[in-house]
Amino acid sequence: MEFEILVWLLLLFATPLWFLATILFKSKPPPSPPSSNPAAATAAIPKVYPIIGSVPSIIANKHRRIHWMSDILHASPSSTFVLHRGFGSRHVFTANPTVVHHILKTNFPLYQKGPTYKSALNDFLGQGIFNTDGAEWKLQRQISSHEFSTHSLRKFIETVVDVELSDGLLPLLNDASQNKTIIPDFQNILQRFTLDNICKISFGFDPECLLRETPFTTALTDAQIICSKRLHAAFPLIWKIKKVLNLGSEKRLKEAVPEVKDLARRIMREKKKELGEKETLDSVDLLSRFLSSGHSDEDFVIDIIISFIIAGRDTTSLVLTWFFWLLSKHPHVEEKVLKEVTQKDTVYTHACEEMKDMVYTHAALCETMRLYPPVPMNSKEAMRDDVLPNGSLVKKGWRVTYHIYAMGRSEKIWGSNWAEFRPERWLTWEEVEGRWRFEAVDAFTYPVFQAGPRVCLGKEMAFLQMKRMVAGILRRFKVISEVAEPKYDGYFTSFMVGGFPVRIQNRN
Template sequence: MSNFELSASLLLCLIPLFCFFFVYFNKTFVRNLFASKSSKIPRSYPLIGSYFSILANKERRVQWTSDIVRSSPNFTFTLHRPLGHRLVLTANPSTVQHILKSHFHVYGKGDVFRTTLSDFLGEGIFNTDGANWKFQRQVSSHEFNTRSLRKFVETVVDTELSERLVPILAAAADNKTVLDFQDILQRFAFDNICKIAFGYDPAYLLPSLPEAKFAVAFEDATRISSERFNSLVPLIWKVKRALNVGSERKLKEAVHQVREFAKQIIKEKKAELEEKSSIDSVDLLSRFLSSGHSDEDFVTDIVISFILAGRDTTSAALTWFFWLVFGNPNVEKKIVEEIKEKSESPEYDEVKDMVYTHASLCESMRLYPPVPTDTKEATEDDVLPDGTVVRKGTRVTYHPYAMGRIEEVWGSDWAEFKPERWLEREGLSGKWNFVGKDSYTYPVFQAGPRICLGKEMAFLQMKRVVAGVLRRFKVVPAIEEGVEPVFMAYLTSKMKGGFPVRIFERAESC
């Protein structure tokens, strides 16, 4: 790095520091400036853009940007970041369709996204475009057919449920202990994704709840990688990475642990494939290793991406679901009645036909989507349907969290947890029918060519967990009355500090 480049880097790094001291010592200015925090639209200034408003809302970025786009004309807003960078935010279904389908070729992951996540996700399916993405999606799609889904429910999920999750909950009920249900559900989902995708059982959901060094490292890697996106001056984290200091040093250590774990899975799978001429169960990892793309780093990227998708999204959805169900006893009663009604059905058919529970899960994810925002980057100049001009290289973020809160779409009661909004009665029988929203109005599982391959698998897993848990137990949050969990988001949504609960046996199990 030349002396000029070093000086420029240091100058850029000092901008936030200057702003901090300016704000800190000018109290009157701060009071007037942060008045914009209570209003919807942030103020923008030359050179630094909306730096102060972004800084003031750093801990509630998703909620803040949701308020902005919901109060903007056409539900689209251009946020001015420091040094002339712009971020287009949208909650408009027609705009979402524009970027995810009709102009899919224009909006990809982009250089900023790939660079920011490359240390963690490498060239995995969630961090790549073009031929590499198409290949990974094509190979992965074979794992999500009906036969695989049935096997997933009847073997992997049911085994984890009956042999691990239920005994842990029963013990907590007997001993009157408090569990972090967010952690329990993450362990459950992690065991499941490793079994179905890699044919490997990490056994994280044992009664002893073993120390999960990998899980801690994975959480750190996810959090710090996500924080890179929120850096007002990206050069700062790049300099820290070059110097191997602070959070970037911790990220490097966490990623190393994650990749070593993934490589161990790959090593064991390769040995298994070499020992057997044919394997009864062909999992996702076996498909990739047998496809001719057996480069260890590339396959490691794939393993990490699927752990992220399988562990964090379903566990996040279930965590918020159980919180909402507790606060709505009438909904819980209807779910339990449906479980009782379906209890004589074979397991796969039971969860597949649980219409009210399915609607409840959709309603929960409307309010608390596992991936609250998702960003694309324009590869060429474009104009959005509402007239917003997008220059090449501009990041465009669609906002599922905000889209689930738009009154014009969901009605004046949008803030209520109301599964019935997804249902309609069938004729004289009075039977519920599920009525879904199109994927551009409800892009919780993305939409267009990149729509989530594991959508049906996720629903089957979640409904099986709901049936297995609520059939026998009542999940009661162990927090003060009137206190709500704090929503926070890295790459996926979380409850800040976990979800402490007490477990109670139902008087009469279904």
């Protein structure tokens, strides 16, 4: 009885505020489209109201959340802005490399995932590496770090990607080419391909998702979207009440999470059985080594499996989605990439170390991620009061988000030609050697793979996988976009809204 009374009190308290925000929102003019030039951005600073803060503006711009905040940051002299959420809550956004360095390295212990993040994502990510701090995070990172550094793992990646290409993706593209059919969503195909890849590489398990959509892939996507919406909700109290009452999106989340965890549990138990039947460990996949190290608590291992699946499925596939679209818009870049991969004949003959010689392809991938980062924003929470390098105050409990999308399109960082797709901006021509040399950018200026202690462990693996996929596809096929100007949006990770329809043309 007391619990039911509490729920009704929460509803009575939240409903008037929701209606007030709705009324204020309707009184506002429709939002302007995303600016094409940050120097000309006319983003208005959101008005702050008592109690509800800038919630009306948050609601008004929820359909263009990434672009809206990017415009505000570009118009801000310090590239940093404090957003007022409801009930006195504050959220700091920044596109300032000095501030990013401060929160990701200088004051790393101060900025953690925090209770807000963990509360929104715990049902889905549990104690996985993306949702933990302190000792739990260090343990998972230590084990993962060892595995990502092994030569045998890199060789295994080569083998898996090549087999999946030759037996799965390339025949699928060849059929589309011969039948002259349009692939309605190449983005989805790439996601399913990389899902199979990461499961085989990390767990020695093939979910066989490439040729068909499965309940698991649908549940994985739904769970990610719902949890991300929780995190960015104007009134977090609403989703918490919906969770208690099992309504709407929260009802769907309760259905989706068990679907995802059931597959993770099956992967784990099959691997345990396999390891139990062997006298020595001869498998090089991550899960085998993780279980063999003595960390066999089921819930803990399931959370780790889910984190690896998310990281391996979305990031590389979404980068390649935008990469192939950009190549279709810039044939001179495609010609240079094709020349490089054809000369090196990389797909089946070159070893992992030699893939590093694909410097122009590497630069083109980096340029793609600058304009269309696979993770648009990343958030931390302040564990105590702090002052940022630009003078902005941060109070304990405030969220601080570095806006990767805004940073990649900042004229202050990249100059007046920021909007151009130019792989050459990452390269220096060596006259004596007659070849390009890659020039890396400071990780705090280009935090696509994060930076500091939490820098992405899978960076090398991701580039290796993407280069082998690019080489394998481009040597045989031309990918022709059927969409002129796709829209970029995102939750935890970005995506091309409406999918990526393409035609496939056989180069032979």
